[in-house]
Amino acid sequence: MLTIVMAVYGQPKMLAHQIETILSYPQDILDQLAVRIVDDHGTPPAEIHKEVRDLLDIRLYRVLEDIPWNQMGARNIGMRESTGWCVMLDPDMVIEADMIDKFMRFTACPRGKVFKFGLKHMSGGAKLDYSSPNAWVVHRDDFFEMGGYNEDFRGHKGWSDCLLQEGLKAFFKVRDAEDIWVSFHLPSDGFDDAMVLSLDRSVAYNKVLKVKTGNLIRKMGGWRRYVARGLVPRKFRCKTKRIL
Numbered sequence: 605m606l607t608i609v610m611a612v613y614g615q616p617k618m619l620a621h622q623i624e625t626i627l628s629y630p631q632d633i634l635d636q637l638a639v640r641i642v643d644d645h646g647t648p649p650a651e652i653h654k655e656v657r658d659l660l661d662i663r664l665y666r667v668l669e670d671i672p673w674n675q676m677g678a679r680n681i682g683m684r685e686s687t688g689w690c691v692m693l694d695p696d697m698v699i700e701a702d703m704i705d706k707f708m709r710f711t712a713c714p715r716g717k718v719f720k721f722g723l724k725h726m727s728g729g730a731k732l733d734y735s736s737p738n739a740w741v742v743h744r745d746d747f748f749e750m751g752g753y754n755e756d757f758r759g760h761k762g763w764s765d766c767l768l769q770e771g772l773k774a775f776f777k778v779r780d781a782e783d784i785w786v787s788f789h790l791p792s793d794g795f796d797d798a799m800v801l802s803l804d805r806s807v808a809y810n811k812v813l814k815v816k817t818g819n820l821i822r823k824m825g826g827w828r829r830y831v832a833r834g835l836v837p838r839k840f841r842c843k844t845k846r847i848l
Contacts, residue, residue: 610641657848
């Protein structure tokens with residue numbers, strides 16, 4: 605099985621496109637696929653129609669508190685509710701039908717490896733970009749072995765993904781999955797909710813926090829000691845409810 609884990613925040617058009625694309629996969633793929641969506645208390649609340657639930661192993665959870673920039677907490681919840689190999693997506697990252705077979709191949713890999721897939725920008729000449737720090741295929745148990753996302757970064761935008769990337773690289777063998785990518789959408793592609801524009805997008809606060817956390821990790825003697833001391837997880841701090 606492969607699980608798609610996705611946090612959404614008031615993005616009905618982007619989510620509808622995601623589900624429409626997933627339902628276009630061949631039936632033998634759908635039989636091996638699970639989807640875990642965590643609505644990070646967005647407006648309007650995310651919905652999954654009954655006909656979709658009849659065709660796909662899909663679950664929807666909702667964060668019960670309105671916490672700005674809580675994607676890391678929502679992703680932690682989605683990973684908690686998953687099993688085996690997981691691909692973490694933002695709503696604006698879409699696995700096209702002609703690419704899903706390549707993603708399914710990760711399920712045959714042994715634990716201890718982590719893969720970064722590319723983003724194919726649908727604006728600006730369909731550029732292929734492997735620099736994103738939040739585009740991962742990782743085994744659920746490996747994700748939590750290194751502590752998952754640090755939820756101290758919630759409330760402000762940015763840098764939690766960069767910290768996660770450092771942790772994954774410290775624990776596991778990480779490599780770019782060449783020629784494996786998702787379509788990356790911007791509002792200019794026709795999805796005006798592809799980006800969250802209703803919140804303060806400054807990354808200054810979390811940039812300072814990232815430096816402080818990095819200094820602490822080095823002072824502790826590296827990531828493994830940092831995690832062993834129980835300093836990194838602080839996960840599942842947000843309350844959630846399963847909706848479907």
